[in-house]
Amino acid sequence: xxxxxxxxxxxxxxxxxxxxxxxxxxxxxxxxxxxxxxxxxxxxxxxxxxxxxxxxxxxxxxxxxxxxxxxxxxxxxxxxxxxxxxxxxxxxxxxxxxxxxxxxxxxxxxxxxxxxxxxxxxxxxxxxxxxxxxxxxxxxxxxxxxxxxxxxxxxxxxxxxxxxxxxxxxxxxxxxxxxxxxxxxxxxxxxxxxxxxxxxxxxxxxxxxxxxxxxxxxxxx
Numbered sequence: 234x235x236x237x238x239x240x241x242x243x244x245x246x247x248x249x250x251x252x253x254x255x256x257x258x259x260x261x262x263x264x265x266x267x268x269x270x271x272x273x274x275x276x277x278x279x280x281x282x283x284x285x286x287x288x289x290x291x292x293x294x295x296x297x298x299x300x301x302x303x304x305x306x307x308x309x310x311x312x313x314x315x316x317x318x319x320x321x322x323x324x325x326x327x328x329x330x331x332x333x334x335x336x337x338x339x340x341x342x343x344x345x346x347x348x349x350x351x352x353x354x355x356x357x358x359x360x361x362x363x364x365x366x367x368x369x370x371x372x373x374x375x376x377x378x379x380x381x382x383x384x385x386x387x388x389x390x391x392x393x394x395x396x397x398x399x400x401x402x403x404x405x406x407x408x409x410x411x412x413x414x415x416x417x418x419x420x421x422x423x424x425x426x427x428x429x430x431x432x433x434x435x436x437x438x439x440x441x442x443x444x445x446x447x448x449x450x451x452x453x454x
Contacts, residue, residue: 281432281440282420282454288427289419291317292391296355299368299380306353306381306391307426314449315351315421317428319392319399319414321358322370327416327434329374335418336374338441346449347377349423355391356382357399357414395419395428420444422451430454 291307298304316335320328335352342350354371356362359382367380382388385401392399397415404410416434421427430448432441444454 281436282430282444283432284453285429285431288422288425288429289395290427291315291421292394294383294387294391296381296383296388297364299364299371299378299382301364304379304381310351310353310421311426312423313351313421314349314423314445314451315353316448317353317355317395317419317421318417319355319357319388319397320416321356321402321412321414322362322366323358323410324412331416331418331434331436332371332378333374334436334438335441336378337438338445339375341442342445342449346446349449350445351379352377353379353381355388356380357388357392358402358410358412359383359385359388360402361410420448422448424451 291310293307295303295305318328318331318335320331322328332352332354339347339350339352352375354367356367362380362382364380364382367382371378371380389399389401392415397417397419398413399415400413402410402412418432418436419428420430420432422429429451430444430453447454
C-alpha cells in the first residue's frame with residue numbers, strides 16, 4: 234500500500250502567502266489539480282488555521298453516507314460548524330492521524346459544542362471505501378463522524394471546487410494502490426455555511442482544540 238499526498242490550489246496559494254505553514258507537508262509529482270478558477274487567497278498568519286480571504290461554498294453533492302443512506306452535503310450540514318477532509322481509509326499515515334487528532338480535539342470540547350460540530354470525511358478511494366468500511370474505520374475514532382462515498386468523478390469535482398486536488402487511485406505493477414489526495418482540512422462557519430479557515434497536514438489535536446470553539450461561533454481563530 235502506498236499513498237501520495239498532493240496539495241491542491243489552496244495549498245499552492247499558501248505556499249506563496251505563508252510558506253512557514255508548509256514545513257514538513259508531504260507532496261509529490263502526481264497530476265492532481267484543483268480548479269484553476271477557485272484558488273484560495275489567504276491572509277498571512279503563522280497560526281495553525283489560515284483565514285481565507287475568499288471563503289469557499291460547500292460542494293453541491295449528494296453521496297452515500299457510512300450508514301448507506303443518501304447524504305446531501307449542503308442541506309444536511311446547513312447551520313452547523315463543519316470540518317471537511319478528503320482522504321481514504323487504507324491511508325497509512327496522514328488520514329488516520331488527521332482524523333484521530335480531530336476526534337481527540339472534539340472530545341475535549343463541551344458537550345454542547347460537541348453536539349454542534351459535524352466532521353465529514355469524503356473518500357478519495359470510493360471503490361474500496363464502502364459504507365460499512367467507512368463506518369467501522371471512522372467509528373473507531375468518533376461514532377458521530379460522517380463518512381461519504383460514491384462515484385469518483387463527482388467526488389473529484391467536489392474536491393476541486395474547494396481547492397483540493399485528488400487523482401483516481403492507481404494500481405501499481407506490484408499490486409499496491411497509489412492514492413493521490415490533498416491533505417487540507419476546511420472549516421465551515423455555521424452563520425453562512427462557508428469555508429473560512431484552512432488547516433494543513435500536521436495540525437495538532439491541541440491546535441484544533443484551541444480553534445474549534447471559535448469555528449463553532451463563526452469567529453476567526
